[in-house]
Structures are given as C-alpha cells and as structure tokens.
Amino acid sequence: MTADPTRRLLLGGLLATPALLSGCKVLDGLSAVDHPLRNVMEGANRLTHKAQQLAAGDALAPEYTRADIRQGMRPNGTTNPSDADYQALAANAWTDWRLTVSGAVERPLSLSLAELMAMPSRTQITRHDCVEGWSCIAEWTGVPLSHVLSLARPTSKARFVYFRSMDTIERGLSGSIRYWESHDLRDSLHPQTILAYGMNGVALPVRNGAPLRLRVERQLGYKMAKYLSGIEVVPALSDKGGYWEERGYDWYAGL
Numbered sequence: 395m396t397a398d399p400t401r402r403l404l405l406g407g408l409l410a411t412p413a414l415l416s417g418c419k420v421l422d423g424l425s426a427v428d429h430p431l432r433n434v435m436e437g438a439n440r441l442t443h444k445a446q447q448l449a450a451g452d453a454l455a456p457e458y459t460r461a462d463i464r465q466g467m468r469p470n471g472t473t474n475p476s477d478a479d480y481q482a483l484a485a486n487a488w489t490d491w492r493l494t495v496s497g498a499v500e501r502p503l504s505l506s507l508a509e510l511m512a513m514p515s516r517t518q519i520t521r522h523d524c525v526e527g528w529s530c531i532a533e534w535t536g537v538p539l540s541h542v543l544s545l546a547r548p549t550s551k552a553r554f555v556y557f558r559s560m561d562t563i564e565r566g567l568s569g570s571i572r573y574w575e576s577h578d579l580r581d582s583l584h585p586q587t588i589l590a591y592g593m594n595g596v597a598l599p600v601r602n603g604a605p606l607r608l609r610v611e612r613q614l615g616y617k618m619a620k621y622l623s624g625i626e627v628v629p630a631l632s633d634k635g636g637y638w639e640e641r642g643y644d645w646y647a648g649l
C-alpha cells in the first residue's frame with residue numbers, strides 16, 4: 395500500500411460502497427450520447443443557448459455529500475501533458491507557473507498558485523458528465539472565477555472568456571494545437587464556476603488537470619479546461635470557441 399492520499403481516499407470510497415466497484419456510472423436517460431431526443435436537442439443548440447440560460451437563470455447545479463463520492467475521478471482526454479514546458483513546471487512543483495488574465499480587462503494579472511490559494515475559496519461536491527456517457531461525483535476546491543475577474547476588472551466590452559490550456563491535444567501537419575475552451579460572462583460569473591486546485595481533499599492530480607482546472611458545473615465535461623495557463627476576456631469569440639467545438643461539438647453544452 396502506498397502513502398498516496400488520493401489512493402487512500404479512493405479505496406475508502408470503494409470499500410464503503412461495494413456495489414459500485416465498477417467505477418464511474420454510465421449516464422441514464424436523456425444524457426446518453428446516442429439518445430435520439432438528445433441528438434435532436436443538440437441540433438438546436440444555437441437556438442437553445444439563450445433559452446436554456448433564461449430558463450435555468452443562475453440556478454445552482456446539484457451538490458452532493460462526501461458519501462456520494464463513490465469512486466475516484468475518472469481522468470479523460472489528456473492525462474499527462476508531454477509538453478516540455480509543462481513537465482518543467484511540474485518538476486518544480488508549480489513554483490514558476492503563473493495564470494495570466496488578459497484581454498478586455500482594466501488590470502491584467504499574473505497569479506501564482508500560492509496567490510490563488512490565498513484567495514477566498516469554495517468547495518463543492520458535484521457530478522461531472524462526459525459527453526461519452528459516463529459521470530463521476532467529486533469534491534472540488536478552488537477560487538471562484540468571479541473573484542479573479544473582479545480583480546482584473548473586465549471592461550464594458552467584455553462578453554466571453556477564453557481558457558487556454560498547456561496540453562498539446564493534437565500534433566498535425568499545420569502545427570500543434572493546445573486545448574482551449576470558452577464561456578460567456580454569465581457562466582463565468584456563476585457562483586459554482588471555480589478555478590480548482592484541489593480534488594477530493596488533496597492537491598489536484600496531474601491526470602485531472604494540475605495545477606489548475608476550470609469547473610463549470612452546468613455543462614458537459616469538455617467545457618472544463620484542465621492544465622490552465624491563461625484566461626483571456628474578449629468582446630467576441632474569434633473561432634468556434636474550443637478544441638472540440640472546432641470538431642463539431644456544441645459550444646453551449648448545457649446539462
């Protein structure tokens with residue numbers, strides 16, 4: 395047995411719930427990837443973004459208790475960026491890592507992990523739904539994005555926020571592509587939207603996006619960029635809004 399606290403917590407969770415040894419649960423009902431109704435709904439995504447937000451308002455996503463954490467957080471997508479710059483930052487325990495906040499802000503920022511961890515924090519136990527059809531419940535700790543944005547002071551032109559990741563997700567003929575995502579200001583300022591540095595009571599593991607990843611609890615997993623290096627506030631999106639969006643996924647991935 396190792397002393398890895400993540401593993402200890404994972405095993406504790408599994409022992410407490412022997413019926414769920416198989417790990418992350420498959421989504422039921424409408425959330426299933428190939429559910430015909432979901433496909434119809436996704437086709438109307440552009441129309442429903444505003445309507446869905448209007449209906450949901452700023453309602454909170456469901457939150458759970460520690461007893462509901464039945465398994466470790468299943469990692470997906472990049473699980474260990476091979477990028478040399480990322481590896482160097484990791485090797486130095488993130489001392490040299492910074493989160494930049496730039497674009498349509500009055501006060502651009504460059505924040506260390508220690509500075510982010512000294513800010514007001516929020517801990518929430520939420521369900522993560524991946525478009526592939528599985529879900530996990532995990533506890534996330536981080537600084538509300540609204541707090542960081544309030545320090546940067548978005549200008550009156552600010553409408554969207556880009557999230558830049560450090561992992562190269564694709565190496566192609568036209569160069570390599572690092573993961574990125576975007577959200578509108580409303581979801582960015584939602585009280586459960588946090589920049590998370592902790593998961594299930596320990597430091598965010600590399601496989602889940604260390605040192606910092608986004609949580610936006612009312613949308614699907616691919617909207618939550620891991621391995622963050624920068625946040626860019628913009629008046630308008632200059633592309634389809636993210637790596638997977640460029641490949642056909644919906645930009646507004648509301649649950």
Ligand SMILES: Nc1nc2c(c(=O)[nH]1)N[C@H]1C(S)=C(S)[C@@H](COP(=O)(O)O)O[C@H]1N2
Pocket residue numbers: 467468469470471472523524525559560561563573574601602603615616617618619620621
């Ligand atoms: N930088 C980055 N962020 C990412 C991904 C990725 O490959 N790279 N994958 C996305 C997908 S599809 C999901 S489901 C979640 C997975 O988060 P997890 O590894 O903590 O489960 O991260 C999202 N954010």
Ligand SMILES: [Mo]
Pocket residue numbers: 470523524525526615616
């Ligand atoms: Mo996903």
